[in-house]
Ligand code: HEC
Ligand code: HEC
């Protein structure tokens with residue numbers, strides 16, 4: 029292991045214990061206890077080096093047909109939105125619109141937080157409310173969220189850790205502007221890249237790269253979510269469990285190649 033990497037791996041742990049005084053949300057506890065290995069760090073290092081921020085086009089010639097609800101913008105967002113755009117999914121052309129649609133009513137952590145040996149429960153949480161307690165299905169801006177010991181496992185973008193993360197995350201752009209391959213600021217930039225790689229790795233250590241498959245939730249044998257306890261009625265449940273779109277994705281096991289990612293109406297109607 030390169031000494032540079034070794035010395036700094038645990039730097040992020042330094043401020044985490046501050047939040048551990050009260051029973052911290054499970055996601056934070058898992059960050060704290062994650063084992064971080066060199067291979068994963070190298071991987072994260074490469075991701076950060078290759079990372080380029082997505083900038084959204086403004087003043088489109090043709091305004092978006094589906095206008096965003098302006099109230100949505102003031103909603104409390106997940107911690108993940110400190111760095112990820114909302115909607116977050118871009119890479120899988122075939123699934124991304126469905127995944128992004130789900131992130132309006134299912135928290136990121138429901139699909140991505142996958143701790144070992146922990147039994148999670150899934151309940152509605154109001155994202156406009158400061159509490160980590162569950163709320164009714166019909167309250168505003170609620171999302172299905174993992175709970176542990178009657179507390180939501182997640183933190184929000186207004187959490188102190190998010191503020192600290194943002195400071196590290198924003199450092200980069202300033203450095204990137206200053207530094208070129210040959211310039212003296214390049215060294216500083218390398219350190220920032222490393223700092224960000226460690227941060228990325230730790231934040232994602234309790235997270236899965238992929239969420240459950242469509243069919244894991246949309247089936248009536250052993251569904252990932254208990255739709256009855258979430259308050260769905262019989263009719264809604266049978267609609268969700270037999271939905272032709274999720275069944276289509278279940279049949280379509282091959283993830284489309286780079287050239288072939290289209291969805292055909294005829295495939296859906298089979
Ligand atoms: C400090 C910034 C930051 C935060 C906070 C953050 N991410 Fe990420 N995330 C990244 C970067 C950088 C990548 C890699 C580049 C990319 O894919 O955009 C990434 C990649 C991912 C990936 C792809 C798999 C992987 O690990 O590379 C998933 C899934 C993901 N993030 C989910 C989440 C979720 C869920 C949260 C909130 C619990 C979250 N992220 C919070 C920066 C962040
Ligand atoms: C309904 C489940 C679900 C929800 C909710 C969800 N994801 Fe994902 N996410 C997935 C799946 C499945 C994949 C893998 C897609 C693929 O096959 O490539 C994925 C992939 C990703 C990736 C890597 C691929 C990409 O397109 O960049 C990132 C980053 C990510 N998710 C972030 C998030 C964030 C942030 C949230 C919350 C705002 C979130 N996800 C909510 C299921 C979900």
Ligand code: HEC
Nearest residue numbers: 123126127133138139240241242245252253271273274277
């Ligand atoms: C974590 C569980 C979960 C996963 C994974 C998931 N879904 Fe869903 N999906 C739901 C829930 C719950 C709803 C209903 C939300 C509501 O109505 O409040 C839903 C709603 C839908 C709907 C709208 C149903 C309607 O007619 O109102 C479609 C279509 C759908 N999902 C397709 C998919 C596809 C395609 C995938 C995979 C890319 C997927 N789902 C993955 C849980 C999931």
